[in-house]
Amino acid sequence: MENKKELRNWLDAFGLDHPLVIAGPCSAETEDQVLNIAHQLKDSDATVLRAGIWKPRTRPGNFEGVGALGLKWLQRAKEETGMLTTTEVANANHVDLALKHDIDILWIGARTTVSPFIVQEIADALKGTDKTVLIKNPVNPDLALWLGAVERFYTADVKNLGVIHRGFSTYEKTRYRNNPEWQIPIDLQQRFPDLPLILDPSHIAGRRDIIFDLCQTALDLNYDGFMVETHHTPDEAWSDAAQQITPDALKQMTVDLRIRKEEGQEAEFRNKINTLRSKIDIIDHQIIEHLGKRMRVADDIGHLKKENNVAILQTKRWNEILGKMILMGEEQHLSEEFILKVFKGIHQESINHQKKVINN
Ligand code: PEP
Ligand code: MN
Numbered sequence: 467m468e469n470k471k472e473l474r475n476w477l478d479a480f481g482l483d484h485p486l487v488i489a490g491p492c493s494a495e496t497e498d499q500v501l502n503i504a505h506q507l508k509d510s511d512a513t514v515l516r517a518g519i520w521k522p523r524t525r526p527g528n529f530e531g532v533g534a535l536g537l538k539w540l541q542r543a544k545e546e547t548g549m550l551t552t553t554e555v556a557n558a559n560h561v562d563l564a565l566k567h568d569i570d571i572l573w574i575g576a577r578t579t580v581s582p583f584i585v586q587e588i589a590d591a592l593k594g595t596d597k598t599v600l601i602k603n604p605v606n607p608d609l610a611l612w613l614g615a616v617e618r619f620y621t622a623d624v625k626n627l628g629v630i631h632r633g634f635s636t637y638e639k640t641r642y643r644n645n646p647e648w649q650i651p652i653d654l655q656q657r658f659p660d661l662p663l664i665l666d667p668s669h670i671a672g673r674r675d676i677i678f679d680l681c682q683t684a685l686d687l688n689y690d691g692f693m694v695e696t697h698h699t700p701d702e703a704w705s706d707a708a709q710q711i712t713p714d715a716l717k718q719m720t721v722d723l724r725i726r727k728e729e730g731q732e733a734e735f736r737n738k739i740n741t742l743r744s745k746i747d748i749i750d751h752q753i754i755e756h757l758g759k760r761m762r763v764a765d766d767i768g769h770l771k772k773e774n775n776v777a778i779l780q781t782k783r784w785n786e787i788l789g790k791m792i793l794m795g796e797e798q799h800l801s802e803e804f805i806l807k808v809f810k811g812i813h814q815e816s817i818n819h820q821k822k823v824i825n826n
Contacts, residue, residue: 467613467620469658476598476626477662477690480513484725486664486691488552488571489716490516492706493529494536502698504543506713511720514571515540515549516693520560521705522577529704537567544568552600557584558591571598573693574615576632576669579604585615589622598626600664600693607634607647609654616661628662629654630693631684633670640755643672643709646680648748652687668695668709677711678719685723686744688737694719757812764816768823778820784813 477486489507494500494517504515517540521531540551552571555561556578564572572592578584579602592599599619604611612629619627631651633644655663667680681692697703700710711719771778788809795805 467617467658469660471660472625473627473658473660474662474690477628482513484511484720485685485689486514486662487512487716487720488514488516488664488691488693489696489713490514491518491697491703492668492695492710493518493521493704494532494539494553495704496532497539497542499698500536500539500543501546503696503713504547504549506698507549507696507716508547510713510717512696512716513550514552515543515547516552516573516695518705519553519564520556522554522556522575523705524577534563534567537563537569540569541567544570554578555588558587561588561591565595565597569597571600573600573630574602576602576605578602579612579615580606582611582614582618585618589618589624592619592622592624594623596626597624598628599624600628600630602630602632602666603634603650605635605644607645607650609650612650612654613657616658628664628690630664630666631670631689632666641676642670644670646670646748648683648687648745651689652745655688662690664691664693665689666693668693668706671709673708674700674711674715677709678722681719682723683744683748685725686740688741757815760812761815761819764819765823768820771820772824778817778824787813 480486487510489510489512491499491503500517507515517536519531519533519536519540521529523530537553540553543549544551550570551568552573553564553569554575555564555572556575561572574585574588578588601612601615601619604615616627616629629651631646633642634647634650636645651663654661665681665684667677667684670680671677677694684692694716695706695710696713696716697710698712700712701707703710768778788806791809792802792805795802
């Protein structure tokens with residue numbers, strides 16, 4: 467697959483003067499719930515109503531979706547509000563049922579994108595369709611696997627395509643439910659600048675309070691839109707309660723976000739510099755997180771040294787680290803002077819941490 471303008475025909479056809487917004491509950495729960503949310507979203511920026519019908523749960527025993535019955539509710543919501551509809555499909559049977567119920571956009575979930583067999587089965591079931599298919603990133607941070615899924619659809623003559631960035635799972639607990647790893651969608655965007663890129667801040671965040679910031683970062687990185695889990699009573703949602711927001715909160719958010727869509731040379735410069743600055747901000751965050759992680763390991767070493775009555779400063783070990791870092795730095799075009807400064811600072815902070823551990 468190569469980059470092609472046609473990849474974004476479906477999105478251009480909407481003729482929006484703002485980013486695409488897909489909103490709606492994590493799961494369709496009842497007919498009233500779906501209709502209530504759809505009517506509240508009707509006069510928002512949301513073009514598409516989302517609702518999970520079949521829910522892939524990591525552990526059994528959680529709500530697994532209402533099943534095909536919910537497709538009728540989506541159909542009714544579409545009739546009553548004029549919104550388009552989207553749901554997740556995870557096998558050929560889901561595809562068949564979704565098509566029979568006139569679902570407009572199908573999305574491939576993160577747990578499906580990891581499996582080339584299932585992706586191929588779904589692509590075959592959709593061969594030649596003019597429906598739009600949005601492919602979520604796989605749960606693991608693997609750009610090739612994500613692109614591979616896009617290619618399977620493209621090869622099956624599905625030309626209305628887009629990708630959804632929903633973050634990547636990590637074993638360690640972080641600030642996010644799923645780590646954004648922004649570098650991955652940024653790389654993807656560089657290779658396929660015309661493939662619509664949509665952010666799912668809800669599954670990245672896992673909580674409502676950072677959804678706005680995630681959306682702003684995505685806008686600064688020129689994403690094409692968002693898919694935001696929206697529920698009329700989020701705390702009572704049957705799945706993903708902590709991360710859903712109300713339709714009113716969604717409307718306010720679309721007002722508050724800084725959208726850069728100006729034209730002209732000066733605007734182009736500003737767009738470019740803002741995009742580059744967003745990239746720098748993301749990397750700076752990662753640096754701080756890694757420094758924090760390093761200091762926590764230094765604390766552990768402090769405890770061990772205390773228990774074993776070992777001195778904090780181990781000159782031989784320190785010189786070894788410095789030597790290695792200078793060599794690695796060279797490979798990255800970082801001067802020896804710079805590496806020495808940075809690592810002296812890091813080393814001093816580690817010593818301070820260990821002093822604290824040993825003196826307490
Ligand atoms: C969802 O969108 O509700 C969902 C299950 O997402 P993901 O596949 O990203 O986990
Ligand atoms: Mn969800």
